[in-house]
Amino acid sequence: MQSSAARKMTPEGWLEPPPLPHHYDTIENHQAALRFGMWLFLGTEVLLFAGIFLGYFVFRHYFPESFEQAARHLSVVLGTANTLLLLTSSLTVALAHHNAEHGKNRNAFWLLMASVSMGAGFLGIKAVEYTEKFHEGALPGKFFSFSEITAPGGPVFYVVYFFSTGLHALHVVVGMSLLTWVAIRCWRKEFSPTYYAPVENAGLYWHLVDLVWIFLYPLLYLV
């Protein structure tokens, strides 16, 4: 993106916003366009996950017993802990957005770093759960060898489980990179009341990651 080196520091303590792209008339219009673009992208993400949720409901309809058995073999404690982690990281991202919008770049930096570490914590817990599944043989498709699920359809549950959580974990990684990137820009005091769209958009992406998990958590772990 634009290098901050050439931009001057304003008296309020943040850098001047980058020059407006030549085809926009006002900075507000540009910010609104960036936000709108992000929301459209989030719409595509919703439909990306639609397919895997659809798979969940289809196979749950075919194999209700094994889906219930398999849910009982997932650790509710770890799942709930992960849910709370993501919710809290969403809060810190929202607070970071609020701070960046008011030019408090340092506060925003620390809040974003807190979110990134919570994301890392989420992945750590996920890794623990995955390891356990690998040891049990609770694996998708032809790798399935988990003796405790007696009802038919166990392999399919674990396809849904690994594919949905795996795709979600990939989004967590991408979200963490985005948050780190805007955190660095916060450290350089780039954001101000007129220019904070990158924080907002990275935050929106992170919230979406949270939204997906809000649905995955009860469907996989609880019911």
Added chain:
Amino acid sequence: MTAPITTAGVPPAGAVFPKKSYLNDGTTIRSWLLTHDHKRIALLYLVAVLIALFLGGVFAMVIRLELLTPGPTIVEALTYNRMFTLHGLIMIFMFMIPAIPAVFGNFFLPIMLGAKDVAFPKWNLTSWYVYIAGSTLMLWGLITGGADTGWTFYTPYSTTTTTNITPVMLGVFIIGFSSILTGLNFIVTIHTLRAPGVTWFRMPLFVWAVYATSIIQVLATPVLGLTTLLVAAEHTFGFGFFDPARGGDPILFQHLFWFYSHPAVYIMVLPAMGVISEVICAVARKNIFGYKMIAMSSLGIAFVGFFAWGHHLFTSGQSAFDAGAFAAISMLVGVFTAIKVFNWVGTLYKGAIAFTAPFAYICGFLFFLVFGGMTGVALATVSLDVHWQDTYFVVAHFHFIMVGAVIMGFLAALHYWFPKMFGRKYPENWGLLAAGLIVLGFNATFIPQFLLGNAGMPRRYYEYPERFAALNVASTAGASLLAFGFIIIAIYLAISLKYGEVAGRNPWGSRGYEWDVPSPPPTENFDAVPVFTRGPHEYQDVPEELAKVGHAI
């Protein structure tokens, strides 16, 4: 304030080629490959899709030559399977989906809105690179892996075939990203960068069509992305999501696949419809008939078209309830399409028609769309589809829509906008000759296929009984005519690029906004923010001298 908007110029005698334009603003290869100018990106796309069209055409000719005789003709059976897979994938993902939106949409959408560029120029360039990367990966996978699944990748064959389809699936996934980026860019551009005076109902109809297309691209493509990932994972790791032997559901694959791939038909055909709406009033020199109906029916097709996908599953084991529901919804697409066709015909009625190459393509388009659409309604009838499923009837039907209508729209756009894009005219007589050859060639290629399909010849078969030979020969002969037409076009357009007569600002005397900027346009499109004081298709107040410019070229 410059005045370009209110003066729709008459081609001045001996128009001069503008000294500065987007074409010569930087001449190095680097200045093209790193450009953020929407017009240059459009040309990058044009080069890429023309290469794709050429490749897809070559493979189509191999298929037709193979089917010239009942037995083996020029290739082996397995090669034949690979050829139709290559043909389908290249034509759909590399040519037809980006063809009109990414080339003409990129070039003209900002100009038609009075904007200097699309909303996110960097992402626009990124989308081209993503498209190239995805296409390369897909082609590499197809050629080295030898995928023989057809472009539909039906499971469980695609997940159990010994050919390596994983790079192909990932290539399709990546091309999907490019399509999403283009659509997203256009939607944001239309919402945020309209110049003063361009209200929603003063947008050119091409913009409306591209808008509807972009909505489909943004909403449907992610589902295809997930499906390709699932198939690749299943093929690589043996997941069994779509494999009945492991408790999976192959029909679920078809649902997910057609949730994208049926709307994808409208990604291809809606922009072509937009082109026709633009060109038809320029050649008829009349106001467009039923502007709002055409604009709204684009959105109607985009919405209804989403929920018609199940008509591909009538014989796949889908439930009778769903089959009935999808059949009924599919018929609705016909209603919206008919609205457009009647409005176009109403526009032509009592118009001062200039019989030019774009008009010839409009005639071809209307014929192919109506014929292809009617057979589509017939195919959406469950009981008839049981008879026609997977026969050449289906092949002929979707080629009438996707090749007939879309290629007509593409060629109409290419001829109509060629003077604007390159500042030079093409030779009209050659244009008409080629258009005639192509329309004739299409009919000769695909009408026999309707008959073959109705007589029971299945699609994708390598050999066929003796009694189908005559019609297959006719079809192959038609395809050769078609190829000949394309070669003529390629030759005269290539010559016109350099030696064509200078076009001037508005050789057609069109009232479209894009004709009010110089040809070829300058890099910034407009010197100042333009103000539009009239609608884009208004011919009632055309100055008298302009009204005479019937034969523009």
Added chain:
Amino acid sequence: MATTTPHAAAAHAKHETGPSRLVLNWLVLCGLTFATFGFSQLPISPGMHLAAALTISTVKVVLVVLIFMHLWHGEGINRIVFVTSFVFLLLLMFFVMADVVTRFPLSNSRIPPMPQVDQKMMPSGMPPGMSNVPQGHSGGPGPSSGEAGKQ
């Protein structure tokens, strides 16, 4: 101080969601998470479990979208985009689930291949996936499956 500049004042007026409200929202979300967990422990039917979990999750999603993602005060078009994407998600699910629920039983994959059938026992020309259908199939699910069977 940031809020003294006119820009900041304008920005502030546009997004009224202050830190206290964000924290309150977070508390409610955590509460709802525990509520989901609590409901899952109640002795009610699986269908009710699913309904309760989906309802609470939907409430949580609405809260995140409106408060954390600022759609409450955001531009209307962004609301349309997000709602549209969910409408399309629901329609995709509706049509596919309608198919799955009303499908002719022989054409679905309800029956898994636990005992492998000897290939020689199968009628010739039958694809491998069909081999185990007849043995486990019990009870037609819906009235329309009968109609499908007649076709």
